[in-house]
Amino acid sequence: MNMHDPCASRSFSVMLTDAAVFLLVSIALIIPSGYSLGAAVLMLAGLCLLLRWHLPALAREDWLIVAVLCAYALVGMAEALWDGQGSSGIDKPVRFILAVPALWWVLRYPPHLSVVWTGIALGGISAGSWASWQKLAEGIERAQGFTHVIQFGNLSMLLGVLCLAGLGWAHAQRQHRILWITLLFAGFFGGVLGSLFSGSRGGWVGFPIVLLILYRAYGSLFVTWMKLAIVGTVIAAGLTVYLIPQTGVQDRVHYTFYDLNNYISGENRTNSLGARFEMWRGASHLIMEKPLTGWGTQGYVQAMQTLGEQGIIEQQVTQYGHAHNEFIDAFAKRGVLGFAVLLALYLVPMHLFAKQINAKDLATRAVATAGVLLPVTFMDFGLSQAFLTHNSGVMMYAFLLAVLWGIYANQTQMTRQAPVS
Numbered sequence: 001m002n003m004h005d006p007c008a009s010r011s012f013s014v015m016l017t018d019a020a021v022f023l024l025v026s027i028a029l030i031i032p033s034g035y036s037l038g039a040a041v042l043m044l045a046g047l048c049l050l051l052r053w054h055l056p057a058l059a060r061e062d063w064l065i066v067a068v069l070c071a072y073a074l075v076g077m078a079e080a081l082w083d084g085q086g087s088s089g090i091d092k093p094v095r096f097i098l099a100v101p102a103l104w105w106v107l108r109y110p111p112h113l114s115v116v117w118t119g120i121a122l123g124g125i126s127a128g129s130w131a132s133w134q135k136l137a138e139g140i141e142r143a144q145g146f147t148h149v150i151q152f153g154n155l156s157m158l159l160g161v162l163c164l165a166g167l168g169w170a171h172a173q174r175q176h177r178i179l180w181i182t183l184l185f186a187g188f189f190g191g192v193l194g195s196l197f198s199g200s201r202g203g204w205v206g207f208p209i210v211l212l213i214l215y216r217a218y219g220s221l222f223v224t225w226m227k228l229a230i231v232g233t234v235i236a237a238g239l240t241v242y243l244i245p246q247t248g249v250q251d252r253v254h255y256t257f258y259d260l261n262n263y264i265s266g267e268n269r270t271n272s273l274g275a276r277f278e279m280w281r282g283a284s285h286l287i288m289e290k291p292l293t294g295w296g297t298q299g300y301v302q303a304m305q306t307l308g309e310q311g312i313i314e315q316q317v318t319q320y321g322h323a324h325n326e327f328i329d330a331f332a333k334r335g336v337l338g339f340a341v342l343l344a345l346y347l348v349p350m351h352l353f354a355k356q357i358n359a360k361d362l363a364t365r366a367v368a369t370a371g372v373l374l375p376v377t378f379m380d381f382g383l384s385q386a387f388l389t390h391n392s393g394v395m396m397y398a399f400l401l402a403v404l405w406g407i408y409a410n411q412t413q414m415t416r417q418a419p420v421s
Contacts, residue, residue, distance in 0.1 A: 013045075013108075014112070017045075017109045020038040022118070024039055024119070026120075030145065036391075038399075039099075043399075044101075054108075055108075071345075072342065072345045073095075083296030095395060098398075099401065110406055113363060117169060117183075120163055123159040124156070124187030124189075124190040124191030128193035130145055131194040148392070149199070153194065154200050154377075157194070157200075157203035158374070158396070160194070161373055163187035164188050166184050170366075171221075172361075202385055206379070206381075275314075275324075279313075290335065291336055292336055294332060294335035300322075304318045325383060326383075346379050347375070350371075350375045367407050375397075378397055
């Protein structure tokens with residue numbers, strides 16, 4: 001390949017994007033830190049654009065995405081430095097800044113949509129397959145892949161629901177339409193299966209909202225009997241999963257009510273659900289004491305221990321370094337500014353993607369729907385877990401946002417491809 005030929009050079013660059021995006025989503029949960037390889041390739045490629053001063057011209061909407069990524073990172077880094085955490089404290093926040101070069105690269109060299117949706121589908125299938133092996137063959141109580149069990153289950157659910165977003169694109173394909181639809185449905189079922197076998201209940205809470213967003217995007221494409229058939233299928237599938245003991249769903253649902261009853265009665269405040277209530281109660285005390293600045297991570301841990309010693313919360317729950325709720329945790333540690341930039345990180349992209357959720361072009365509608373579902377699912381996951389305190393949560397959100405926005409911006413012609421002079 002003649003790399004001096006502009007057409008050949010661009011073709012190679014797009015192939016690089018294809019490979020990186022495919023790796024980002026297809027192997028995210030089936031090898032250790034699988035989500036990092038494709039992300040690293042995109043980031044390094046974007047830095048090469050910076051070194052060559054060949055950056056894409058950014059539209060206002062692109063700058064907003066860059067702004068929320070950097071704002072969240074800078075507030076997190078400031079908290080780490082103020083709190084005396086050293087370099088380890090800035091490790092996760094800085095990754096949001098590292099997603100910006102990845103965004104530059106995808107803006108200039110967007111991947112083929114067939115590669116994107118294939119990778120997401122295979123990611124869901126592989127996560128479900130791996131979870132099935134761990135649960136049914138190895139006898140592990142809760143499948144967890146190579147990461148934290150809650151992270152695994154929720155990210156598996158994310159890949160599954162993104163497959164549903166891609167159905168609009170699949171339906172618009174003239175060639176192999178049935179094959180594409182089948183592949184995405186297989187990815188959806190695999191992703192959901194991975195979540196079920198992990199027993200991570202947080203991902204199930206927001207599933208009705210996911211269905212509402214999908215209805216908002218695609219509901220107009222179906223006649224009434226199709227809508228009723230889909231609703232009936234979802235209900236039947238849910239009941240089937242609940243009634244099959246091997247899935248573990250029935251036990252997890254029963255444990256939820258059992259934990260809740262024990263917490264209310266005061267019999268046990270340190271079970272899975274009760275411990276979260278105690279942490280939220282303790283963190284709420286801290287928020288009221290320092291709503292503007294927050295306590296910092298180390299200050300939070302020390303203050304929670306003090307609350308435990310004083311008997312305000314159960315001593316046992318003070319062992320955790322976060323509040324098991326993204327929003328409460330951010331408010332308690334980084335104050336009102338930390339809470340605000342977290343909301344912006346989710347709500348700004350959601351608003352921008354939602355503008356095209358009913359686009360006439362189904363390929364654009366599919367990417368827009370996926371872009372809305374990404375922050376929606378992370379907001380759901382964050383209700384019961386400080387999701388962005390884990391590398392997997394940070395990498396998947398920041399770099400998937402970069403990929404989806406880069407594609408979306410090109411589809412809606414908001415990004416000009418001329419280099420910055």
